[in-house]
Amino acid sequence: LTACPxxxxxxxxxxxxxxxxxxxxxxxxxxxxxxxxxxADTQGKKDGVEALLSVRQAYPETTAAQEALYxxxxxxxxxxxxxAARKSFNELLFENPxxxxxxxxxxxAGLSALEAHAYRDAYQSLSAVSERLEGAxxxxxxxxxARAAQGAQxxxxxxxLAIRLG
Numbered sequence: 001l002t003a004c005p006x007x008x009x010x011x012x013x014x015x016x017x018x019x020x021x022x023x024x025x026x027x028x029x030x031x032x033x034x035x036x037x038x039x040a041d042t043q044g045k046k047d048g049v050e051a052l053l054s055v056r057q058a059y060p061e062t063t064a065a066q067e068a069l070y071x072x073x074x075x076x077x078x079x080x081x082x083x084a085a086r087k088s089f090n091e092l093l094f095e096n097p098x099x100x101x102x103x104x105x106x107x108x109a110g111l112s113a114l115e116a117h118a119y120r121d122a123y124q125s126l127s128a129v130s131e132r133l134e135g136a137x138x139x140x141x142x143x144x145x146a147r148a149a150q151g152a153q154x155x156x157x158x159x160x161l162a163i164r165l166g
Contacts, residue, residue: 018097020094020095020096022061023061023062023063023065023066023096024061024062024063025062025063026059026062026063026064028059029055029058029059029062029063029064029065030063030064032054032055032058032059032064033052033055033064033067033068035051036048036051036052036054036055036068036071037052037071039051040052040071040075045075045076045078045079046079048071048072048075049072049075049076049084052068052069052071052072052075053068053069053072055068056068056069056072066092066095066096066099069088069091069092069095070088070089070092070099070101070105072088073085073088073089073092073105073108073109074108076088077108077111077112080115082111082112082113082115082116083112083116085108085109085112086109086112086113086116086118089105089106089108089109089112090109092105093105093106093109103129103132103133103137104137106125106128106129107126107129107133107137107140107141109125110122110125110126110129110141110144110145110148111126111140111144113125113148114126114144114147114148114151117151119148119149119151119152120148120152120154122144122145122147122148122151122152123145123148123149123152123154123157126141126142126144126145126148127141127142127145127157127161129141130142130145139165142161142164142165143165145157145161146158146161146162146165149161
């Protein structure tokens with residue numbers, strides 16, 4: 001038997017915690033990110049997302065590109081476009097699971113999955129990330145996991161989470 005190459009030449013990351021590449025600092029990318037954030041702050045979410053994603057496309061494999069993808073996901077999330085938010089956060093976490101705001105990205109990806117009615121994915125994501133969160137974010141993740149468990153008809157899990165929430 002011979003193995004077929006993965007489409008796009010992607011690497012398999014067995015541990016799940018290794019970045020796909022090492023993001024590099026780039027001054028031009030950082031300036032472009034600053035400009036894109038200013039667009040997002042002054043011209044609305046739609047234009048902001050476009051500006052942020054253009055930074056990502058123009059400066060791939062930079063820290064600015066990862067931050068731009070995170071911020072685009074946040075803007076999608078705030079605008080209620082949960083499918084696009086989930087896509088942005090999942091792409092970011094695939095590329096760099098050690099991103100400095102990874103726990104927030106995981107929380108928002110799980111909440112996006114819940115709002116997009118992907119209940120099983122939301123339950124798995126939110127219950128896993130809740131173990132690494134504290135305070136209000138932990139409670140939000142647990143409440144979301146409970147709602148997702150109900151939506152996925154995982155009634156025993158929903159009951160267990162309801163009891164845990166008190």
